[in-house]
Amino acid sequence: MQRIDYSALDKPEILAFVFYPRKDFTGTPPGAHDYRISVDEDVSISCRFHAISADLPSLLYFHGNGEVVSDYDEIAPMYAGTGLNLFVADYRGYGASEGRPTLSNTVADAGVIFQAFADILQREGHRTDVFVMGRSLGSLSAVEVAYCHQDRIKGLIIESGFAAFSSLLSHLGIPAGALVVDDPEVPNLARVRAIEVPTLVIHGEYDRLIPVSEGEALFRGSAAADKELLIIPGADHNDIMWTGRQEYFRAIREFTSA
Numbered sequence: 499m500q501r502i503d504y505s506a507l508d509k510p511e512i513l514a515f516v517f518y519p520r521k522d523f524t525g526t527p528p529g530a531h532d533y534r535i536s537v538d539e540d541v542s543i544s545c546r547f548h549a550i551s552a553d554l555p556s557l558l559y560f561h562g563n564g565e566v567v568s569d570y571d572e573i574a575p576m577y578a579g580t581g582l583n584l585f586v587a588d589y590r591g592y593g594a595s596e597g598r599p600t601l602s603n604t605v606a607d608a609g610v611i612f613q614a615f616a617d618i619l620q621r622e623g624h625r626t627d628v629f630v631m632g633r634s635l636g637s638l639s640a641v642e643v644a645y646c647h648q649d650r651i652k653g654l655i656i657e658s659g660f661a662a663f664s665s666l667l668s669h670l671g672i673p674a675g676a677l678v679v680d681d682p683e684v685p686n687l688a689r690v691r692a693i694e695v696p697t698l699v700i701h702g703e704y705d706r707l708i709p710v711s712e713g714e715a716l717f718r719g720s721a722a723a724d725k726e727l728l729i730i731p732g733a734d735h736n737d738i739m740w741t742g743r744q745e746y747f748r749a750i751r752e753f754t755s756a
Contacts, residue, residue, distance in 0.1 A: 570584065
C-alpha cells in the first residue's frame, strides 16, 4: 500500500483553515454507549455507538469539520431507520478528545479507530459487517480506512467529500504559496482509484464549500464496479441531509442492504 507523507501539510497556517475543533460533549443518550479509543500516549478519541441491534450491520462514521459526536444524537434514529447501527468518531481536540488535530494524526488515527471498533463489535457479540462513511473532512478518514482495509469492510460512503488537497485548500482560501501538494490527486482521488468495494458518493448540487465537481471526480475515479453518485438538487454543504432527506437516506438504505 502506498503511504502518503502529510507532514508538509501540517503547518499552522494550513491547519488553522482545515480544523475547527469544538469541545462540546453531552451526556450519553438512552440506548447509546460512549467509548474512548487510545490513539497515542495520553491521547484518546471520544466515540459514541448508537446500537439498535446486534444482528444489524454497522456504520463507522467520520463527521465533518466543526461537528462533534453529540451532534448526531438526534440524527442516529434516521440511520437506525436504514437498518444500521451508527458509530460516530471524533478527532483529536474535538468533543471530549485530547490532543491537537493535524492531517498526519487524523489519517493515522482512522486506522486505529477502525480496528478498535472491529474489536468492540466482536467482543460485544455484534454482527461484524461494517460500512465506512465520511462527511466533508471525514472523507479523508473514511477513504483511508477503505484503502487500507477494503478486505474487511462492506462498502464506502463519501458525503460532500473532496477529491484532492490542492483543490480543497484552494476552496478554503489558502494562498497558493502554501499549497505544497506535489500530486494533484492526493489524497482521496488517488486512494479511490485503488478502492474496489461498493462505493456511494453523495454531494449537494450547490455546495459552495466543496463544489459538486469534487464529488463527481471521486465517482469517476472510483475503481469500484458497483458505484453510485447521488447529487441532491438544491443542496448546499451544510443543509444536504435536510434538503434531500428522503433521497439521502433512501440511497444509504438501498446501498447498505444490497
